[in-house]
Amino acid sequence: xxxxxxxxxxxxxxxxxxxxxxxxxxxxxxxxxxxxxxxxxxxxxxxxxxxxxxxxxxxxxxxxxxxxxxxxxxxxxxxxxxxxxxxxxxxxxxxxxxxxxxxxxxxxxxxxxxxxxxxxxxxxxxxxxxxxxxxxxxxxxxxxxxxxxxxxxxxxxxxxxxxxxxxxxxxxxxxxxxxxxxxxxxxxxxxxxxxxxxxxxxxxxxxxxxxxxxxxxxxxxxxxxxxxxxxxxxxxxxxxxxxxxxxxxxxxxxxxxxxxxxxxxxxxxxxxxxxxxxxxxxxxxxxxxxxxxxxxxxxxxxxxxxxxxxxxxxxxxxxxxxxxxxxxxxx
Amino acid sequence: xxxxxxxxxxxxxxxxxxxxxxxxxxxxxxxxxxxxxxxxxxxxxxxxxxxxxxxxxxxxxxxxxxxxxxxxxxxxxxxxxxxxxxxxxxxxxxxxxxxxxxxxxxxxxxxxxxxxxxxxxxxxxxxxxxxxxxxxxxxxxxxxxxxxxxxxxxxxxxxxxxxxxxxxxxxxxxxxxxxxxxxxxxxxxxxxxxxxxxxxxxxxxxxxxxxxxxxxxxxxxxxxxxxxxxxxxxxxxxxxxxxxxxxxxxxxxxxxxxxxxxxxxxxxxxxxxxxxxxxxxxxxxxxxxxxxxxxxxxxxxxxxxxxxxxxxxxxxxxxxxxxxxxxxxxxxxxxxxxxxx
Numbered sequence: 001x002x003x004x005x006x007x008x009x010x011x012x013x014x015x016x017x018x019x020x021x022x023x024x025x026x027x028x029x030x031x032x033x034x035x036x037x038x039x040x041x042x043x044x045x046x047x048x049x050x051x052x053x054x055x056x057x058x059x060x061x062x063x064x065x066x067x068x069x070x071x072x073x074x075x076x077x078x079x080x081x082x083x084x085x086x087x088x089x090x091x092x093x094x095x096x097x098x099x100x101x102x103x104x105x106x107x108x109x110x111x112x113x114x115x116x117x118x119x120x121x122x123x124x125x126x127x128x129x130x131x132x133x134x135x136x137x138x139x140x141x142x143x144x145x146x147x148x149x150x151x152x153x154x155x156x157x158x159x160x161x162x163x164x165x166x167x168x169x170x171x172x173x174x175x176x177x178x179x180x181x182x183x184x185x186x187x188x189x190x191x192x193x194x195x196x197x198x199x200x201x202x203x204x205x206x207x208x209x210x211x212x213x214x215x216x217x218x219x220x221x222x223x224x225x226x227x228x229x230x231x232x233x234x235x236x237x238x239x240x241x242x243x244x245x246x247x248x249x250x251x252x253x254x255x256x257x258x259x260x261x262x263x264x265x266x267x268x269x270x271x272x273x274x275x276x277x278x279x280x281x282x283x284x285x286x287x288x289x290x291x292x293x294x295x296x297x298x299x300x301x302x303x304x305x306x307x308x309x310x311x312x313x314x315x316x317x318x319x320x321x322x323x324x325x326x327x328x329x330x331x
Numbered sequence: 332x333x334x335x336x337x338x339x340x341x342x343x344x345x346x347x348x349x350x351x352x353x354x355x356x357x358x359x360x361x362x363x364x365x366x367x368x369x370x371x372x373x374x375x376x377x378x379x380x381x382x383x384x385x386x387x388x389x390x391x392x393x394x395x396x397x398x399x400x401x402x403x404x405x406x407x408x409x410x411x412x413x414x415x416x417x418x419x420x421x422x423x424x425x426x427x428x429x430x431x432x433x434x435x436x437x438x439x440x441x442x443x444x445x446x447x448x449x450x451x452x453x454x455x456x457x458x459x460x461x462x463x464x465x466x467x468x469x470x471x472x473x474x475x476x477x478x479x480x481x482x483x484x485x486x487x488x489x490x491x492x493x494x495x496x497x498x499x500x501x502x503x504x505x506x507x508x509x510x511x512x513x514x515x516x517x518x519x520x521x522x523x524x525x526x527x528x529x530x531x532x533x534x535x536x537x538x539x540x541x542x543x544x545x546x547x548x549x550x551x552x553x554x555x556x557x558x559x560x561x562x563x564x565x566x567x568x569x570x571x572x573x574x575x576x577x578x579x580x581x582x583x584x585x586x587x588x589x590x591x592x593x594x595x596x597x598x599x600x601x602x603x604x605x606x607x608x609x610x611x612x613x614x615x616x617x618x619x620x621x622x623x624x625x626x627x628x629x630x631x632x633x634x635x636x637x638x639x640x641x642x643x644x645x646x647x648x649x650x651x652x653x654x655x656x657x658x659x660x661x662x663x664x665x666x667x668x669x670x671x672x
Contacts, residue, residue, distance in 0.1 A: 081445040083452070131625060137391050138624045140448050141581070144393065144574055145620025152613035264570050268456040271449050279446070305467075308460035315453065319438045323446075 026322065041298055052182070053297045059186040061293020062193030063256065066248035067266060068273040068285040069200060070241030076217045076280030077237050079136060084124065084143040085245050086267030087150035092117040092246030093253035094158045097165045106168045114246040120150075121242025125235050147263055155260045165253035185255055192251060196244075197286060204282055213237060217280065269296070272311050276318055278328025287326055338639070353495050357488040366559075369491045371599040372498045373555045378579040378591030379505055380548035385577065386586035387509055388541045389521030390447045394435065394455030396572035398546045399553030400563070401458060402428035406554055407475035407563040408468055417481045424554050425547075431458070432546025440538040443524070452570065459568040474564030478557060494555055501548055505588055508544060517541050575616065582623050584632025593631055 042050060071085045096113035100106060124146065132138045167185050175184045204210040212233055215223045224230040249258075252266070269292060277288025292311065299310035318325065335343065357365050377399060385391045405424030409415040415423075439450045462469040469475065479485070484493045508514055516537060519527045524534045557563045566572070579598050584590025601619075606612045627634070 075445075079445075081449060128621065128625070136445050137448070138628060140445055141391070141577065142621055142624045144570075145578075145617040145624065148571070148574070148613045148617030148620065150617075152611055152617065156611065156614075264456060265460075268453055268460075271453045275449065275453065305464050308457050308464060312454075312457045315450075316434070316438045319441070319450065323441050 030326075041302065044302060049301070053301050054294065055182055055186065055190070057294035057297030058290065059189045059255070059293070060296060061289040061291075062189050063248050063252035064266075064269055064273050064292055065193050065285060065289035066196065066244050066251065067270045068277070068289055069196075069282060070244035070248075071270055072274050072277075072280055072282065072285045073213075074238055074241040075274070077213055078234050079134075080129065080143075080238070081136070081140045082124075082143050082238075082241065083140060083267060084146040084150065085241070085270060086263035086265075087147035088117050088120065088242050088245035089249040089252065089266050090258060090263040091120070091150050091154050092249030093165060093258045094154050094163070094249075095246070096250030096253060097158070097163055097258065100166050104166075104168075106171075109165070110247065110250045113250045114243045117246025117249070118239045118243045121239045121245075122235065124242070125238040129238075147267075151260060151263045158258075160260050162257045162259050163253070164255075164257040165250055167254045171254075183255070189251055189255070196247075200282060269311075272315050274325070275315055276326060278325025281325070281327045281329070284325055284327035338643070350499070354492075357491060362487050365491050366487055367599060367603055369487075369494045369559055370603075371596045372494050372592075373552050373559060374576070374579060374599055375592035375595035376498045376501055376555070377549060377552035378576045378583070378595045379502065379588055380545045380552060381573075381576045382580040382585055382588070382591045383505065383509070383545045383548070384541060385580055386590075387514065387517050387521065388538060390439075390443060390538065390541075391577065392451040392545075393448055393570065393573050393577065394451035394453070394458075395545070395549050395576055396570075397455035397458035397568050398428055398431050398435065399549040399556065400462065400565075400568035400572075401431040402550035402553035403557035403563045403567055404462065404469055404475070406557045407470075407478055410478040411470070411475040412468070420478075421554060424557075425550055428546060428550025428553060429543065432543050432550070436539045436542035436546070440535045440542065452573075455568060455573050456570055459565055459570070462565040462568055469565065472565065474562055476562055478561045478563070480558045480561065484558075490559065494559070497551065497555060501551055502588060502592075505548065509588065513540070571613070571616075574620070578616070578620050578623065580630075581628065582619070582630055584630030584636075585628075587632050590630050590632040597631075 045053070067085060067089055071082060074080055074082050092113045095116045096109040099112045100109040103109070124143075128142055128146065129139055132142065171185045171188050173184060174181045175187060202210075204214065212223065212228055216230060216233060220230055223233075256262075273285060273288035273292050275288075276291055277284030277286070291314070295310055295314065296307065299307045303310065322328075353368075356368055360368070377395065380399075381392060381395050384395075402424040405427035406420045409420040409423045413419075435451070435454045438454070439447055442450060463471055465471075480490060484490045509517075516527065516532055519530075519532065520534050520537050520541075527534055527537070553567075556567070575598060579594035580591040581594070582597060583592065583594025598616075598619075601615070602612060606615055609615065623630075629637075
């Protein structure tokens with residue numbers, strides 16, 4: 001009996017060691033590929049334009065992070081794949097545009113739009129998704145239908161012309177520090193992303209709310225049995241994810257401009273981020289957003305006609321080598 | 332030969348009536364309506380190819396339009412840029428469609444459920460993105476023109492009969508496929524992957540094969556589509572095209588072959604006749620999507636089968652004879668694998 005237990009333990013240890021070894025190998029290979037890519041890119045462009053492209057990629061990645069973190073949070077806790085996230089982004093951006101046009105107050109526009117989308121999220125979760133809770137595929141398809149409605153209605157309200165969200169004066173124009181020149185607004189977006197990421201990590205790792213959410217990800221039934229109103233937590237998390245998507249729409253609308261059809265385009269980028277990073281993982285969303293942002297930016301500069309394929313290739317590679325994503329948990 | 336059951340006789344009668352109607356249609360309707368019937372038949376074949384994955388293998392795809400668009404572009408490229416003849420156009424189109432299917436299948440075959448949906452969605456959108464950017468091959472937003480049908484089917488009614496024949500043959504092949512042992516093991520993947528693995532099947536490989544078969548029929552639909560319009564542009568690969576196919580399959584009845592065809596006829600009717608005066612077609616489509624997913628996941632065939640079964644039951648209980656059971660009821664989209672996650 002004892003022998004069997006010991007054997008079981010040693011087998012588990014072997015499996016764990018094997019997993020560690022594989023993870024190490026994977027990380028080392030990944031870093032090597034990354035270094036090779038940087039070396040190759042530096043051979044193609046000057047150091048200055050390298051930094052310029054890197055910052056462009058990171059600021060785009062910042063917007064993707066706002067989007068993907070909400071998406072991944074909702075999925076991690078509720079197993080709902082909210083494909084309407086792209087629609088939330090677009091409508092949020094347009095709302096921000098309207099508020100900005102009326103009041104000229106960027107902070108107000110940002111929060112009014114994000115709160116507006118939060119209400120849309122509340123409606124989606126409570127009214128549309130509640131009757132089919134737990135039925136994964138119908139949930140996904142419903143959110144796709146919702147995206148068509150949102151996209152078409154925003155076309156009816158805001159028209160089909162490319163619409164940039166106006167940004168306040170102190171964020172316009174370039175920032176010059178010595179030799180370094182870069183648009184202020186993109187730097188502001190980057191700073192926002194860092195702040196939001198820190199706040200999200202703090203909430204998830206250090207607060208009671210974060211503990212409930214993390215516990216809910218692992219075992220919903222037990223959390224509910226502990227006397228926590230898991231349904232309210234679900235609704236709250238869904239609304240928070242929607243809030244982040246609306247926030248992303250206004251922030252992103254400031255330099256990506258808003259267009260009909262952008263709902264699905266940004267959703268595609270968001271999906272690649274979570275597929276690369278690992279669904280349900282906040283660090284995965286950060287890593288995925290940085291990678292996708294950088295890949296997109298450098299690909300546009302170096303091989304413009306292939307810029308979509310450069311998204312596709314890493315996604316295919318990850319799916320074959322590590323289907324759960326770079327930082328995703330093994331099922 | 333085995334005597335057909337009552338249900339079998341009714342089905343056969345309806346099929347013969349539908350084919351008879353189809354043959355007579357060009358004598359009755361205007362060229363516009365016949366063109367729409369061709370479109371509906373092609374859409375039906377496309378929806379069937381989706382249903383093979385969604386209904387039989389339990390893998391909902393939102394990227395199928397990407398595959399059929401690759402085939403369409405194969406025809407367009409050979410016609411417009413190379414100037415090759417029709418056989419070369421079709422050969423390249425089918426090859427391109429199958430290569431795209433193989434790559435997509437290899438990426439998605441180890442996943443299921445929502446992962447599969449997300450991956451196929453991304454795949455379809457990437458085809459769309461590439462078709463906008465690869466101007467040399469696709470003509471970007473302008474699309475490709477100069478595609479001509481071969482002379483023996485150049486008239487609209489000739490092409491209609493041709494489409495009908497191809498779609499009938501494809502439906503028959505699909506019918507054989509889903510009734511075969513292969514079809515049974517495909518359903519087994521949907522029911523329980525782990526049990527299939529225990530029985531010695533390789534679920535990933537099975538999914539790969541189903542994906543390839545589905546991709547083949549999607550390619551055929553793409554080829555028929557491009558010759559119908561004699562034009563192809565990036566919107567053919569867009570997510571709306573894939574999503575409409577899924578909607579048609581669910582609306583008609585997922586897990587049956589006739590369901591997607593019925594769904595396709597309804598959606599083509601609504602899109603081209605009901606909503607011609609309505610500017611907001613995407614909104615209407617989105618609302619239909621939401622309503623169907625919320626309230627009618629078994630689709631039209633599901634509703635009809637349930638009613639028919641009730642009628643059979645009451646008839647049998649009156650006569651006291653043996654109870655006849657329907658064998659191929661449509662599946663609920665809500666069906667979830669019984670495996671613990």
